Structure formats: C-alpha cells, structure tokens
Amino acid sequence: MPEGDTVLQTARRLHTALAGHPLTRCDLRVPRYATADLTGRTVLDVTPRGKHLLTRVEGGLTLHSHLRMDGAWQIYAPGERWRGGPAHQIRAILGTAGRTAVGYRLPVLELLRTRDEARVVGHLGPDLLGPDWDPDEALRRLLADPARPLGEALLDQRNLAGIGNIFASETCFRAGATPWLPIGELPAPERLVTAAKNLLEAHRERPGHRRTLAVYGRADRPCLRCRTPIRTALHDGRPAYWCPRCQSGPTP
Ligand SMILES: [Zn+2]
Numbered sequence: 668m669p670e671g672d673t674v675l676q677t678a679r680r681l682h683t684a685l686a687g688h689p690l691t692r693c694d695l696r697v698p699r700y701a702t703a704d705l706t707g708r709t710v711l712d713v714t715p716r717g718k719h720l721l722t723r724v725e726g727g728l729t730l731h732s733h734l735r736m737d738g739a740w741q742i743y744a745p746g747e748r749w750r751g752g753p754a755h756q757i758r759a760i761l762g763t764a765g766r767t768a769v770g771y772r773l774p775v776l777e778l779l780r781t782r783d784e785a786r787v788v789g790h791l792g793p794d795l796l797g798p799d800w801d802p803d804e805a806l807r808r809l810l811a812d813p814a815r816p817l818g819e820a821l822l823d824q825r826n827l828a829g830i831g832n833i834f835a836s837e838t839c840f841r842a843g844a845t846p847w848l849p850i851g852e853l854p855a856p857e858r859l860v861t862a863a864k865n866l867l868e869a870h871r872e873r874p875g876h877r878r879t880l881a882v883y884g885r886a887d888r889p890c891l892r893c894r895t896p897i898r899t900a901l902h903d904g905r906p907a908y909w910c911p912r913c914q915s916g917p918t919p
C-alpha cells in the first residue's frame with residue numbers, strides 16, 4: 668500500500684503539472700462518469716488527504732482518487748510515450764495544453780462537489796503531513812482502544828492518516844516495541860507520534876532513500892543498532908518487520 672509520502676509526492680507532481688491551467692482533455696473511464704466533462708475548467712489544486720488525492724477544479728467540483736495497492740498517476744509531456752501500463756488499465760486522463768496526467772489502475776475514482784469532500788475523507792484522523800496536523804488528537808485516537816496492537820493502530824487511518832506497512836514497522840522500531848504490543852502498554856506513547864511524524868517528514872525530504880529504513884524489508888539482515896537478525900511475519904495479512912532484541916512485546 669502506498670505510504671502517505673508516496674501520495675504526497677503524487678499530489679505534488681499532479682499539482683505542478685495541472686494547477687492553474689484549464690483542462691483541454693477529460694476522460695473518466697468509469698461507467699458512472701463516462702459522460703462527465705471537465706474540459707474548460709481550470710484545475711485549482713491537487714491536495715493529498717491521508718492516502719486520498721483530491722483534484723479540485725473550477726465550479727466547485729473535486730475528482731477524488733485513491734491509489735490503494737498499485738494505482739498510480741503518471742504525467743506526460745505532449746508527444747511522450749505513455750508507459751504506465753496497458754491501455755485497459757487507464758481509469759482517468761486529465762490534460763492541459765502542456766501536460767497530460769494519466770491515472771492507472773485507480774480502484775477509487777469519484778467526482779463530487781468540493782463541499783462534500785468530508786463525506787469521503789472526513790473519517791480520517793489527523794494527517795501526518797497535512798497542514799492541520801494535530802499530535803494530541805492523533806494520540807487521543809490511538810489510545811482510545813488501549814488493547815489494540817500497535818501495528819494495527821498505526822495503520823488505521825482513522826487514528827492518524829498517512830502510515831502504510833513500511834512506516835508502521837519503522838515507527839514500532841523507533842518506539843522500541845513490537846507491532847503486537849497493546850498500544851496502552853507503551854511507556855511513552857507521545858514519542859510514538861513524534862517518531863511517525865519525523866519519519867514521514869524525513870522520507871518526504873529524501874524520497875526513495877530506502878537505506879534510511881531500519882527494519883522494513885531487511886529480514887534476516889543484522890539490526891543496524893544491535894546486529895541481531897531482523898525478523899518478519901504477517902500482521903493482519905501485511906508484512907511486519909522487527910528486531911527481536913531492540914523491540915519488546917509479544918510476537919507471533
Ligand atoms: Zn536491534
């Protein structure tokens with residue numbers, strides 16, 4: 668699943684490519700919106716909200732999309748070959764005079780009134796990378812269910828928005844707890860929230876720097892702190908990684 672920072676990068680690229688320009692092409696390949704036509708409307712902004720992308724256009728409309736597991740928005744210059752996947756995977760095309768944005772494999776594509784955005788993203792907790800980030804509210808939501816395993820609580824976007832598998836494992840490592848520790852048993856939960864925020868921000872500044880990851884994807888390799896081999900297991904169907912020495916708490 669894309670992390671909040673992946674969605675943020677996508678939103679930034681889309682915003683740079685489209686915002687301020689009128690749409691000259693609009694093709695939404697979802698039966699419900701097949702006849703929707705946004706051409707002539709200027710793109711106002713492209714905003715990430717958790718893992719959702721909100722593309723706002725003139726006239727009070729928002730195109731809501733979600734990347735889920737392997738969706739992607741690609742941006743092309745005129746004449747450039749599209750290489751995001753086969754044509755049947757294209758769900759949306761938004762073009763301006765200078766750029767064409769092509770949405771591939773988008774499991775969620777929905778056109779709604781901008782004033783109704785809360786209907787699709789209002790359930791999200793504070794966004795780690797959003798302008799309205801609120802650590803106290805995130806902590807309050809996380810601790811509302813103290814028996815919940817840490818990894819699961821971090822992945823629940825209703826608690827705080829923006830954490831996927833990678834940063835769930837990384838945040839647990841920095842908190843010194845396994846993903847299975849009930850969150851109410853964490854000695855200093857406020858540090859957890861700070862760690863998550865710092866991780867996402869560091870990754871946003873240097874996207875793609877996998878070597879900054881301490882445990883994720885490093886199964887059987889030595890822990891960067893104590894040299895103990897990193898372990899991995901499925902947590903709720905998703906891969907989790909941890910150091911058995913640096914992190915305390917239950918394991919599968
Ligand atoms: Zn270790």
